[in-house]
Amino acid sequence: MKELIKKLRLAVFLLLGLIILFSLYLAFFSKPEIYGLDSLSKLPRTKEIKLSVSDNVSSIKVDILQNGKRLNLFYRELGKDKNVNFTLKPQDHGVKDGKAKIVVQLKRWNLLTSVFELDTVVDTQPPRVNIIQAPYAVYQGGAGAIRLSVSEPVEIRVRVGEQSFKAFKVNDKVFISIFPVPADTPPNTYVWVFAKDEVGNESRVGTGIRVREFKFKTYTINLDGRELKILRKIEEILGEKVSPEGFVEAFKRINEDIRYKNEKRIRELALKSEAKKLWAGKFLQLKNSKVISLFGEKRNYRYKGKFISSSRHWGYDLASVKNAPVEASNSGKVIFTGYIGIYGNVVMIDHGLGIVSLYAHLAEYRVKEGDEVKKGQIIGITDATGLAFGDHLHFGLLVQGVEVNPIEWWDGKWIERNIQTVF
Numbered sequence: 001m002k003e004l005i006k007k008l009r010l011a012v013f014l015l016l017g018l019i020i021l022f023s024l025y026l027a028f029f030s031k032p033e034i035y036g037l038d039s040l041s042k043l044p045r046t047k048e049i050k051l052s053v054s055d056n057v058s059s060i061k062v063d064i065l066q067n068g069k070r071l072n073l074f075y076r077e078l079g080k081d082k083n084v085n086f087t088l089k090p091q092d093h094g095v096k097d098g099k100a101k102i103v104v105q106l107k108r109w110n111l112l113t114s115v116f117e118l119d120t121v122v123d124t125q126p127p128r129v130n131i132i133q134a135p136y137a138v139y140q141g142g143a144g145a146i147r148l149s150v151s152e153p154v155e156i157r158v159r160v161g162e163q164s165f166k167a168f169k170v171n172d173k174v175f176i177s178i179f180p181v182p183a184d185t186p187p188n189t190y191v192w193v194f195a196k197d198e199v200g201n202e203s204r205v206g207t208g209i210r211v212r213e214f215k216f217k218t219y220t221i222n223l224d225g226r227e228l229k230i231l232r233k234i235e236e237i238l239g240e241k242v243s244p245e246g247f248v249e250a251f252k253r254i255n256e257d258i259r260y261k262n263e264k265r266i267r268e269l270a271l272k273s274e275a276k277k278l279w280a281g282k283f284l285q286l287k288n289s290k291v292i293s294l295f296g297e298k299r300n301y302r303y304k305g306k307f308i309s310s311s312r313h314w315g316y317d318l319a320s321v322k323n324a325p326v327e328a329s330n331s332g333k334v335i336f337t338g339y340i341g342i343y344g345n346v347v348m349i350d351h352g353l354g355i356v357s358l359y360a361h362l363a364e365y366r367v368k369e370g371d372e373v374k375k376g377q378i379i380g381i382t383d384a385t386g387l388a389f390g391d392h393l394h395f396g397l398l399v400q401g402v403e404v405n406p407i408e409w410w411d412g413k414w415i416e417r418n419i420q421t422v423f
């Protein structure tokens with residue numbers, strides 16, 4: 001019995017010993033870890049560095065090795081918080097542009113040191129941008145084009161108010177951008193070009209362009225007496241029965257929620273544009289047609305003496321004869337045919353470099369997705385599908401996913417002076 005207790009006691013001591021040894025091993029010998037080290041692989045003029053280390057790390061030291069010299073960038077003793085955030089400006093530490101090596105030392109309990117190494121590139125020079133060609137004036141709801149050269153590989157964005165748009169590469173040093181001016185951009189908004197190099201240095205260059213005001217029309221439309229006709233359309237679009245008592249609610253749903261969804265879909269589709277110019281010369285307007293509604297119009301709807309809803313019209317409505325043939329307004333590639341709610345049956349054609357045309361309320365298509373089309377080729381037949389009362393074509397133009405005023409693109413002189421100049 002005594003022997004057994006002795007043996008048990010020995011076993012317990014051995015087990016406790018093992019646990020203590022294992023804990024010591026964890027504390028002293030398990031390798032410390034570091035996260036976010038990659039953020040040190042490219043160093044621009046200034047960078048927010050965010051690292052974190054494992055719990056067993058007591059201090060962190062970040063050095064840089066360059067041309068045989070070792071310079072310290074950062075040192076911190078760590079308490080409970082193992083997140084390490086700091087702003088790094090290489091020039092403040094005497095670091096030069098070019099290749100270098102980052103050496104990070106992590107200490108455990110101020111005894112053992114682990115070293116992490118990483119190749120890095122230091123580039124503190126922001127890209128230089130030179131505007132070669134820019135339009136004299138751009139208008140709300142219009143478009144413009146810029147040609148520019150750059151000093152090093154960059155990503156270019158053209159900023160118009162809240163939004164920014166991409167540029168296409170002509171070669172390593174030259175970019176062009178055809179950019180939209182969203183219709184709700186405030187007048188006098190200045191257009192900027194932002195260039196970001198591969199390391200993350202950014203520069204901003206003024207274009208000299210200020211957005212000019214365009215007078216959009218506002219209409220009030222009375223729905224009294226047209227309820228049944230409108231209800232039939234709403235039912236067609238929603239694919240469900242709507243009771244006459246629910247007219248106002250259903251109209252709001254169509255004119256706001258469904259319209260929002262449909263426009264979002266169209267804008268997303270319009271971003272599928274090729275990086276090359278597929279169009280040439282002016283865009284065609286529907287043959288022998290009369291303009292019945294303009295781009296950018298604001299429509300306020302009233303019912304029983306009360307305002308109930310409003311919307312904006314993002315194209316031109318053109319009426320010709322019933323079931324008139326519709327021509328491709330310019331050469332390009334069909335990127336969509338299908339039903340889009342209030343727009344009814346739609347064809348969308350990509351003309352390249354961000355420019356897409358849209359043909360809505362059609363009866364049928366004469367083309368399919370992927371078809372290459374020539375300017376003037378018949379692509380469909382007009383009708384009144386979707387939220388349309390009477391046969392007409394809704395023609396829209398989008399630049400980089402933003403609706404613009406087709407009137408500019410129907411004008412050969414405007415294209416020559418404002419777009420063609422950048423090629």
Ligand SMILES: [Zn+2]
Nearest residue numbers: 315316317394
């Ligand atoms: Zn329309």
